[in-house]
Amino acid sequence: MKPLHSWKVSVEEAIQxxxxxxxxxxxxxTFSKVRTIGGGDVAYSKxxxxxxxxxxxxxxxKLETVDVAxxxxxxxxxxxxxxxxxxxxxxxxxxxxxxxxxxDVMIFDGQGIVHPRGFGLASHLGLWLDLPSIGCAKTHLTGxxxxxxxxxxxxxxxRKNGKEVGAxxxxxxxxxxxxxxxxxxxxIETSIRLILATCKAFRIPEPLRRADHFTRLLKRQIEGxxxxxxxLTSSTP
Numbered sequence: 001m002k003p004l005h006s007w008k009v010s011v012e013e014a015i016q017x018x019x020x021x022x023x024x025x026x027x028x029x030t031f032s033k034v035r036t037i038g039g040g041d042v043a044y045s046k047x048x049x050x051x052x053x054x055x056x057x058x059x060x061x062k063l064e065t066v067d068v069a070x071x072x073x074x075x076x077x078x079x080x081x082x083x084x085x086x087x088x089x090x091x092x093x094x095x096x097x098x099x100x101x102x103x104d105v106m107i108f109d110g111q112g113i114v115h116p117r118g119f120g121l122a123s124h125l126g127l128w129l130d131l132p133s134i135g136c137a138k139t140h141l142t143g144x145x146x147x148x149x150x151x152x153x154x155x156x157x158x159r160k161n162g163k164e165v166g167a168x169x170x171x172x173x174x175x176x177x178x179x180x181x182x183x184x185x186x187x188i189e190t191s192i193r194l195i196l197a198t199c200k201a202f203r204i205p206e207p208l209r210r211a212d213h214f215t216r217l218l219k220r221q222i223e224g225x226x227x228x229x230x231x232l233t234s235s236t237p
Contacts, residue, residue, distance in 0.1 A: 001097070004128055007076060007090050014077070014086050015117070022119040024127055030185040031104060031132055034060045037198060038103030039207025040095070040125070042088040043215040045223065049075050052222065053091040054214035056207055057103045061197055063206045069098035070218045082116045082141075085124040096129060104132065105186070105194060107207050111135040112181035112191075114158055114166040116142050126184025133183030134191045135166075136205060140179055150174050153196060157188070167192050171199040178203070 005017050037060045042053045050072060057067035071094050077086040088110070111120030112135030120141075126133030145168045148154040152173050158166040158181070166181030169192055182191050198205040204212070 001093075001129065007086065009086070011078075011080055011083065014080075014083050018083075018117045018119040018124075021127060022113075022117060022123070025113065025119065025123050025183075026185045027113070027182055027187060028185070029132075029187050029190045034104045034194065036060060036066065036101060036103045036105075037194065037207055038099075038106045039108075039205065039209070039211040040092050040106060041109045041208055041211035041215050042091065043212070043219050044075070045219065048223075050222070051075050051088070051091060052215045052218045053088070053095050054211045054218065055092065055095045055099060055106075056210040056214060057099060057101045058198075058207055058210070060104075063198060063200070065210060067099050067101040068210075068214055069095045070214055071095045071098070072218060072222050084110055085119075085121040088121060089125055089128065092125060093128060102131075106131055106133045106183075107136050107195070107198070107205055108133060108183065109136060109208055109212075111137050111141055111179070112166065112183035114141060114143050114160070114179060114181035118160075118165070120181070120183070122181070122183025126186075130185075132185040134186060134194060135179075135181045135183050136195060136208060137179040137181075138176075140168075148177055152199075155180075155192060164188060169195060171196065171205070172203045175203050 108122040112122040122135030143158040143160040155169040
C-alpha cells in the first residue's frame with residue numbers, strides 16, 4: 001500500500017490534498033462479484049483526546065462475520081467540516097492492515113463524493129486502499145434533493161452543480177433516510193443496491209452496525225467500563 005500523502009498537514013494543506021486527489025476517483029463499477037463486504041466506523045472519547053475504530057468483514061449476501069480488527073489512538077486532526085478523513089482515515093488504514101480477509105467492497109460511516117470538494121471519507125479511503133467504497137451518512141452535507149417515499153427502497157438522487165452525485169435512500173419503512181454516495185470504483189446504482197442488500201431489520205447497514213458495536217466495546221474496554229472477560233481480537237472462521 002503506497003501512501004498518497006502525509007497525514008501531518010495544516011487545514012489549508014488538507015484542503016489542497018482533497019482538491020488534488022478528487023480527480024483520481026473512479027465513479028464506475030470495477031468489480032463483477034461481491035463475496036465479502038466490510039464496514040468501518042470510528043467513535044470518540046467524551047473526556048479524552050482518543051478515538052476508537054473498528055472494521056468488520058461480512059460474507060455477502062449472507063452477512064456472516066468473518067473478520068474483525070480494531071484500534072485506538074489519539075485524535076490526529078482538529079474538527080473541521082469537510083475534513084473528517086484527516087481525523088478518521090489514519091486509524092482506519094491501520095485497522096485495515098490488520099485484517100486477514102480483504103473485503104471486496106467497503107462501506108464507511110461518512111460521505112463519498114457528496115462532499116463540498118467531492119472527496120469525502122469514503123472516497124479518500126477507497127483511493128488510498130484501492131478498493132471499491134461507499135459512503136453512508138446519517139446527515140445531509142451538500143447537494144440538492146427531494147424527499148423520497150416512505151417505504152424501504154424509495155430513493156431520490158442528490159444533485160450538485162447539475163450532476164448526480166448520490167442518493168437519499170429509505171432503508172426501512174417510515175424511518176429517516178440515509179445519504180448514500182459512491183466513494184471510489186463504484187457507481188450510484190450499485191451503491192444503492194449494496195446498501196439495501198445489507199440493511200436487514202435495521203436502518204443502518206449490517207457492516208456499519210457491527211463495526212459500531214465493536215467501536216463501542218473497545219471504548220468501554222479502554223475507558224474501564226468493560227467486563228474482565230471481554231476480548232477484542234481479529235477472527236476468521
